[in-house]
Amino acid sequence: MARHLYDLAYGRAGDKGDIANISVIARSPEAYAALKAKLTAERVKAYLGDLALGEVTRYELDNIQALNFVLQRALDGGATRSLRIDGLGKSLAGALLSMLWDDDMSTTEQELAR
Amino acid sequence: MTRALPMIEGGHVDVVCFEALSELTLAILQKDRLSNPDRGYTFDINIIARQILPKAFERKIPLITNGGGLNPLGAAAAVAQTASKLGLRGLRIAAVTGDDILEQLADLQRGGASFAHLETGEALPPTADLPIVTASVYLGAAPIVEALKAGADIIIAGRVADPCLYLAPLVAHYGWSWDDWDRLAAGIVAGHLLECTGQVVGGNSLALIDRVNPRDLPHLGYPIASVDPDGSFAIYGTPGLPSYVCAETVKEQLLYEVHDPAHYLTPDVSADFTTLRLDDDRGGCVRVSGVTGRPRPEQLKVNLGLLEGYMRELIFTIGWPEAWRKVEQLKTMIDETWHGLPIRRVEYRYLGINSLYGELAPLPDDPYEVIVRVVFTADDQDTLKTAVRRIMANGLSGPAGMSVSGTTVGAEPRAILGLWPALIDRSCVQPQVTVQEVE
Numbered sequence: 001m002a003r004h005l006y007d008l009a010y011g012r013a014g015d016k017g018d019i020a021n022i023s024v025i026a027r028s029p030e031a032y033a034a035l036k037a038k039l040t041a042e043r044v045k046a047y048l049g050d051l052a053l054g055e056v057t058r059y060e061l062d063n064i065q066a067l068n069f070v071l072q073r074a075l076d077g078g079a080t081r082s083l084r085i086d087g088l089g090k091s092l093a094g095a096l097l098s099m100l101w102d103d104d105m106s107t108t109e110q111e112l113a114r
Numbered sequence: 115m116t117r118a119l120p121m122i123e124g125g126h127v128d129v130v131c132f133e134a135l136s137e138l139t140l141a142i143l144q145k146d147r148l149s150n151p152d153r154g155y156t157f158d159i160n161i162i163a164r165q166i167l168p169k170a171f172e173r174k175i176p177l178i179t180n181g182g183g184l185n186p187l188g189a190a191a192a193v194a195q196t197a198s199k200l201g202l203r204g205l206r207i208a209a210v211t212g213d214d215i216l217e218q219l220a221d222l223q224r225g226g227a228s229f230a231h232l233e234t235g236e237a238l239p240p241t242a243d244l245p246i247v248t249a250s251v252y253l254g255a256a257p258i259v260e261a262l263k264a265g266a267d268i269i270i271a272g273r274v275a276d277p278c279l280y281l282a283p284l285v286a287h288y289g290w291s292w293d294d295w296d297r298l299a300a301g302i303v304a305g306h307l308l309e310c311t312g313q314v315v316g317g318n319s320l321a322l323i324d325r326v327n328p329r330d331l332p333h334l335g336y337p338i339a340s341v342d343p344d345g346s347f348a349i350y351g352t353p354g355l356p357s358y359v360c361a362e363t364v365k366e367q368l369l370y371e372v373h374d375p376a377h378y379l380t381p382d383v384s385a386d387f388t389t390l391r392l393d394d395d396r397g398g399c400v401r402v403s404g405v406t407g408r409p410r411p412e413q414l415k416v417n418l419g420l421l422e423g424y425m426r427e428l429i430f431t432i433g434w435p436e437a438w439r440k441v442e443q444l445k446t447m448i449d450e451t452w453h454g455l456p457i458r459r460v461e462y463r464y465l466g467i468n469s470l471y472g473e474l475a476p477l478p479d480d481p482y483e484v485i486v487r488v489v490f491t492a493d494d495q496d497t498l499k500t501a502v503r504r505i506m507a508n509g510l511s512g513p514a515g516m517s518v519s520g521t522t523v524g525a526e527p528r529a530i531l532g533l534w535p536a537l538i539d540r541s542c543v544q545p546q547v548t549v550q551e552v553e
Contacts, residue, residue, distance in 0.1 A: 010321040010362070014371030017137065017233070017533050023369035025321070025362070049473045059375050061388050064365050070373045072233070079138050080531035083425060083461045083489040084469070091470045093320065098474065 006097035009035060013092035018081075020052075020074035020089040022096050025066040032065040034103065044069050047099050051092065069096070115161040117311070117336050121352045122169050127338055129283040130170065133276045133309040134158045134181035140273065141419050141531040143183040144247045154185035155192070159270065163196040171202050171267050178258055178279050182270040184248065186211055189270045190550065197552045205552040208261035210271035212545035215416065215538070216249040222542055229418070229536040238418070238534065247531070248419035251538060254381030254410075256292075257545040258282035264549050273417075275380050280305025280339075288343055292382070299385035299407025300345030302378065306385075307349055307367050307402075311336045314367040315351040316358030321366060330356035346403035361394040364402070377408070381415075384408040414543055418534035423458060423491050424527040426498040428505065429465070429519040430486040437484045438477075440513035444486060447512060451504045458491045495527040 008031040011023045024039065026032035045056035054072025061068065075089050076082035086092075121127045134156045147154030158181040170177050182189040190209040197205045215222065220241045223229065229238035238244075250273035259282050261269045271279070281301035284290065290297045307314050315334045316326045335355025341347040349364065351357020368387060372378060375387040386406045393401040432440045445462060452460075463469040465485035467477060492498050506523060 010366070012318065012320065012366045012370055014369075016371055016373070017535060019233070019373070021369070021372055023366065023372075025365045025369075047474075051472055051474065057374075059373075061369075061375055063388055063390060064361075064368065064392060066365055066369060068369050068372060068375055078533055079136075080141055080419070080533055081422065083459065083491070085463065085465065085487060086470055090318075095471045095474055097320075098471070 003101045004097060005039070005099040005101050008101060009097065011093040011097060013089050015075055015079055015088045018073055018075050018078040020071045020092050022069045022071065022093045023066055024069065024096065025064070029065065035067055036060060039067060041069065044096060045071075048074075048095060051095055115158050116165050117334075118166055119169060120355055121336065121338055122166065122173060122175055124353060125173065126353055127175060128287075129176050129178065130166075131279040131283075131305070131308070132158060132162060132177065132179035132181060133279055134179055135183060135273060135276075137417065137533055138531075140184060140248050140250055140417075141529065143185075144419065145529065147184050152185075152188050152191075155183045155189035155270075156181040159189045159192060160196070162268070163193040164200075167193070167197065167205075167268060168200055168202060171205055174267075176262060176266060176283070177268045178271075178282060179269070180271045180274045180276070180279055182209060182272045184214055184250075184272060186270045186272045187548065190548070193268060193270065194550060194552055202552055205268070206264070206266045207550050207552070208264065208266035208269045209548045210253070210257040210261065210269065210274065210545060211548065212257070212543060213251045213253045213271070213273040214249065215251055215543070216246065218542075219246065219249050219418075222538070227538060227542065229416070229534070229538070232415070232535040232537065238536065245421040246418050247421050249416060251414050251416045251543050252381055253414070253543070253545050254278045255282035255285055256382075257547050259286045261547045261549065262286040264547065266549055276309045277302045277305030278380055278382055280308055281382060284341055293409070295383050295407035295409060296405065297345040297407075298383040300347065300402075300405040301341070302380050302383055302385045302407075303368070303387065303390065303402060303405045304339040304341055304347050304349070306378070307364060308337050308339055310367060310370065313370065314349065314359060314363050316356070316363060319358070319363055319366055321362035322358055322360075326358055327356070334358075345405060346401065348399050348401050350399040357398060359398050359400055360396070361392050361400055364392055364394075364400045379411050379415075381410065383410050413537040413539055416536050416538045418536065420532040420534060422530045422532045423493045424495050424498055425489060425491045425530050426502060426525065426527050427487060427489045427522055428502065429522045430488070431517045431519070432484045432486060432513065433515050434480070434482045436514075437481050440516060441484055441486055443513040444516060447508060448488065448505065451508055452490075452501055455501055455504075456492055456497055457501060458493070460488065460490045463487050463489075491530060498527045
């Protein structure tokens, strides 16, 4: 059955200048293991496309079973400059959580090699 | 603001902090200050002074805020006036200044400060050539600690880093030393969890979407942290009011606006969020322990705001049939209408379709309606006003059945502020505390 990342995790987005962060917080230890193995920074950047124009960095928090993604150049210049209706990027966590998730999904490296 | 009253009147707290500034807020306050030099502080100050201060003063609960914005002294004067009218004799008001370095910027630059952009590394061009409207250094907790020790009942600061507002009373009360990194970091985590009020008690929570009663949202009891001498703390909502504090809400807020969670930089300490432990009692209280910290950064962060121009938006409604063809007609018509006008940028998004998620969102083939949001910018406000007038003059010559949202036609241009984050040596920044007493 097709699932979304949202079925494995919840999250919240925040802004600092033109940098957005999206937390991806696992709903279970199994989900966290899967996220850690497969939800790489490269995959997140590829999925978000024009929502994350710059580098994407991933941080791991084993203690609370969460990942934190930091997206450079993700807010059209930041809240004080952005022409977007959601200039603060409050909705961006939802964008990432809409990723379709297959438990058998190949690793990003394999995907990129294809 | 007034949602802080129940925790004060119920006797649930020893001190209350009000975090009131965002990057955007300072830019807006600068406009206020330009039109009236007595202003430049947040409107929250008036509400705090009139509605909260009398109750807090009666119970000897100090109030701490960064709502002084660009004019903490002006805010203090306004509070003094209100307090005097309310008869709050003996009330001590402290203003913390020294964060606003706009006036010193050129001298500092001549003295060798590069103000290199934190993200790009680019050196700041000569300030005289730039439309810089704000220059605010993120101060730490020390001046607030000083004010508390001087017996202040209300402390009004400007750009103090958000979580440092909350760290200050802990340092003042427990006497934590400025190199006790683990405890300082614990105070920062407590502040970080509290500073967005509703966001840790059930607001803005995706995790609790099935649990939170929407009727509770406007009444959520704002969060309280009860901090032990070792820095570990319990976080919970104001007793007697609805709140949904649990491990999920704490995790959501812990990572809000955070970059590297092992190095959460503040003026007072670098906090590590990856060592902490959460214990949810399943009764609306979460204990946070095990926070660790590392020495504070050598330099302070300063944010410069540059006026880059102005923007306007118009929202058009387009219905079936041939909606996409009409959208193209509209875009072409706008392009023709603005020919020769110095418009800098024009952006189109379709509300309800792709205004949030861009390319991720597929466009429907033959929609019943398309709401077109067009946003455009120019160096000056007059160009934008002319642009809107020209469009409206063409209203009856536009695509079939098109309409425009009247409120967007009547709106005023909004300033576009560029932010230039940089670092500055601590020796260049001298925070000051000014205390006055109401007679």
